[in-house]
Structure formats: structure tokens, C-alpha cells
Amino acid sequence: MTYATADDMKTRFNDQDLILLTERENSTPGEVDMMVLTQSLVDASAEINAYLSGRYTLPLSTVPTALVRVCCDIARYFLSSDNAPEHIHQRYTDALKFLKLVNEGKVALGIDSQGDKATTNDTAHIESAGSVFARDKSTGFI
Template sequence: MTYAAAEDMQARFNHQDLVLLTEREPSTPGEVDMAVLTQALEDATAEINAYLSGRYTLPLNIVPTALVRICCDIARYFLSGDNAPEHIHQRYMDAVKFLKAVNAGTVSLGIDSQGDKATTNDTALMESAGSVFARNKAKGFI
């Protein structure tokens, strides 16, 4: 199971860019090579899992939206190879920085260590001593 699907890549990036990034010798001209794209997503998932394995039980039951984006950015970087433009390289470096922060525990994915949605006790609790200006407490002023 990968954290992102080919549809996620196609939703985030230009179709023509994906065609150029996945083009190989046996590819059909003008079409995204799904085998190449799927392999890049699997490689990106493996890299993500290397960072998450120290903090979470894998595979995750719930895939946070942040990991879908991170997986797409890493896969795009892998597809670019040695010719990655600066903005693709920067997005990859940002993704790795995020994953290192998750590994260190400074950033949370919003799931518990077993990969389920995290429960929280950070709820607001309001208490009141009652109404201050009630008729029965006014003693003739109202």
C-alpha cells in the first residue's frame, strides 16, 4: 500500500510534466507510464516508512493528508532523477525535513502509535457559579 495513488499525482501535477517524467524507452508517447509512476510512489512510501517506523506501527491504518502530499513530492523528485529543478529539489528537502520532525516527535501526524486516529483530552470545559444577576439573587434591586 502506498501513501499516494497515481490519481493523487495527476491531481497535483501537470499532466504533461508527468508524461515527461515517466517517459521511458517502451512507453507510449504522450501517455503517463503507470508502471514507472507506481514504482516511484512505492519508492517514496518506502522512504517515508523509514522515518515513520521509529514512531508508528506500520502500515498505518489511516493515511493523513500530509503524507499524501509528501509522498507525491518525493515521488516527483525520484522521477526527476539527476535533472530535478530547484523547486522540485526544495520540495523534496522540505518533505524530508517534515519527516525528520515527525520522527523526532516535534510534529504529529494526528494519529496514535498504532496508526489510528489519535484521541485527545484537550477539550474545553466551562464551569459557572451560576447567574450573577438573577432575580432571586438581586434582593430588591431589580
């Protein structure tokens, strides 16, 4: 199971970038090589699992949106190999920092330890003492 799909990558990144990043000797010119793209997503998901395995039961039944973004950033870095520009390297570094914080329990993904969407009891409850400007409480004009 991967945390992101090829469509997630296409949504986040320019098609031309993905074509250049996935181009190999046997690739069709001008098209994204889906096998290369899928492999990078599998590799990125494996790296994410290495961080999550101590805190969550894998595979996660619900994939948090934050992990989709992180998976795409890591996969893009892997596709760039040794030629990653500074901004791609920075996004990869930021993704790893995020995963370390999740591993340490300092950042929550919004799921419980079993990987299901977490339920909370912290809903807002508002009480009022009643109307301040009511006719029966008025002693003046009203």
C-alpha cells in the same frame, strides 16, 4: 502499501509534467506511464517508512493527509532523477525535514503509535457566570 496514489499525483501536479516525468523508451507517447508512476510512489513510501518505523507500527492503518503530500513530493523528485529543478529539489528537502521532525517526535501526524487515528481529550469546555445585563441584576435603567 503506498501513502499516495496515481490520482493524488494527478491532483497535485500537471498532467503534462507527469507525462514528461514518466516518459520512457517503451512508454505510449502523450500518456502517463502508470508503471513508472506507481514505482516512484512505492519508492517514496519506502523512504517514508524508513523515517516512521522507529515511532509507529507499520503499515499505518490510517494515512494522514500530510503523508500524502510528502509522498507525492518525494515521488516527483524521484521521477525527476538527476534533472530535478530547484523547486522540486526544495520540496523534496522540505519533505525530508518534515519526516525527520516526525521521527524525532517534534511533529505529530495525528495518529497513535499503532497507526490509528488518535483520540484526544482536549475538547473546549466553556462555562459562564450568567448574564451580566439581566433585569434582576439591574439597578438602573433596565
